[in-house]
Amino acid sequence: MKRSAIVLLTALAPVSWGTTYAVTTEFLPADRPLFTGLMRALPAGLLLLALGRVLPRGVWWGKAAILGALNIGAFFPLLFLSAYRLPGGMAAVVGSVGPLFVVGLSALLLGQRPTARNLVTGVVAAFGVSLVVLKAAGALDLLGVLAALASAASMSTGTVLTKKWGRPEGVGPLALAGWQLTAGGLLIAPLAFLVEGPPPALDGRAVGGYLYLALANTAVSYWLWFRGIGRLSATQVTFLAPLSPLTAAVVGWAALGQALTPVQLAGMALAFGATVAGQLGTRGARTSRLGAGRFGAGRFGDARPRAGRLGAAAQLRTAPARTPAPTAGPRPGAERTS
Numbered sequence: 001m002k003r004s005a006i007v008l009l010t011a012l013a014p015v016s017w018g019t020t021y022a023v024t025t026e027f028l029p030a031d032r033p034l035f036t037g038l039m040r041a042l043p044a045g046l047l048l049l050a051l052g053r054v055l056p057r058g059v060w061w062g063k064a065a066i067l068g069a070l071n072i073g074a075f076f077p078l079l080f081l082s083a084y085r086l087p088g089g090m091a092a093v094v095g096s097v098g099p100l101f102v103v104g105l106s107a108l109l110l111g112q113r114p115t116a117r118n119l120v121t122g123v124v125a126a127f128g129v130s131l132v133v134l135k136a137a138g139a140l141d142l143l144g145v146l147a148a149l150a151s152a153a154s155m156s157t158g159t160v161l162t163k164k165w166g167r168p169e170g171v172g173p174l175a176l177a178g179w180q181l182t183a184g185g186l187l188i189a190p191l192a193f194l195v196e197g198p199p200p201a202l203d204g205r206a207v208g209g210y211l212y213l214a215l216a217n218t219a220v221s222y223w224l225w226f227r228g229i230g231r232l233s234a235t236q237v238t239f240l241a242p243l244s245p246l247t248a249a250v251v252g253w254a255a256l257g258q259a260l261t262p263v264q265l266a267g268m269a270l271a272f273g274a275t276v277a278g279q280l281g282t283r284g285a286r287t288s289r290l291g292a293g294r295f296g297a298g299r300f301g302d303a304r305p306r307a308g309r310l311g312a313a314a315q316l317r318t319a320p321a322r323t324p325a326p327t328a329g330p331r332p333g334a335e336r337t338s
Contacts, residue, residue, distance in 0.1 A: 016221040034077055037188050048175070073187030081143075085143055093126065094148035096241070096245065097126050099118075129245050131267025243275060
């Protein structure tokens with residue numbers, strides 16, 4: 001599959017996440033962020049586990065738990081906490097520094113040196129998002145700001161570790177997403193019941209909203225997200241994140257009747273331009289090829305059969321070059337092919 005197609009498919013994940021706010025406010029019970037996080041994560045994880053029919057083995061029990069805690073179990077509650085305590089779109093603004101976290105963590109954990117282009121692009125993306133979602137408000141809530149920063153740091157760390165650890169041989173992104181969503185949902189479950197009490201009564205609208213969140217917004221989206229992490233660089237993937245608040249603004253305008261000002265339109269242009277620049281400014285294709293043995297170039301993540309075929313073909317092509325001519329010196333080009 002072409003790299004552009006992989007980027008577009010991965011971008012569907014943050015675009016889907018951008019619809020979460022509208023679905024939550026229009027369809028779901030109010031003031032139940034932990035229960036909503038649980039209903040997003042656990043049913044989706046169990047569904048993907050049933051489809052993948054692969055369980056972790058050995059050290060992957062611990063790795064799946066860590067990734068599930070970072071990408072789901074900690075990220076969901078912190079995200080909802082910041083959204084409830086911060087005014088307007090401040091939570092999205094603070095969370096939009098995620099690409100900068102990933103740039104730093106990639107240097108620390110993956111040995112990828114940050115470039116000035118990535119740093120500038122990350123700042124421009126955060127500034128563009130702020131123009132789109134930030135509204136006039138009073139004093140900021142310190143706990144809300146810290147929760148937003150922690151949620152961005154949690155997801156960024158999970159993204160980089162997912163890239164660093166890859167996935168076991170024979171395990172695809174479907175199973176990897178299922179492991180993490182299930183682990184994260186199991187982490188949220190006791191917290192939701194302790195803090196919020198028994199589940200609320202659900203009407204047809206709420207059931208439909210939770211089904212959408214669990215299936216399209218979570219199961220499919222996280223499968224695409226982890227699939228993208230395996231084939232693109234961590235920086236490329238995280239620079240797609242600004243598409244989430246941009247989608248939320250467009251949905252609010254199209255479905256909820258919220259007007260878009262010229263300043264917001266300018267911010268959307270800046271953030272979208274930074275998203276595109278984030279794809280062009282990293283050597284994703286080279287990183288993906290170097291990591292093919294870890295993340296896999298084939299359907300199930302095992303690149304060795306393809307490498308073996310290529311290696312055998314290369315030996316057949318180069319074998320004549322290693323046999324010198326009986327009366328002359330080495331053929332021209334023999335040195336280049338050996």
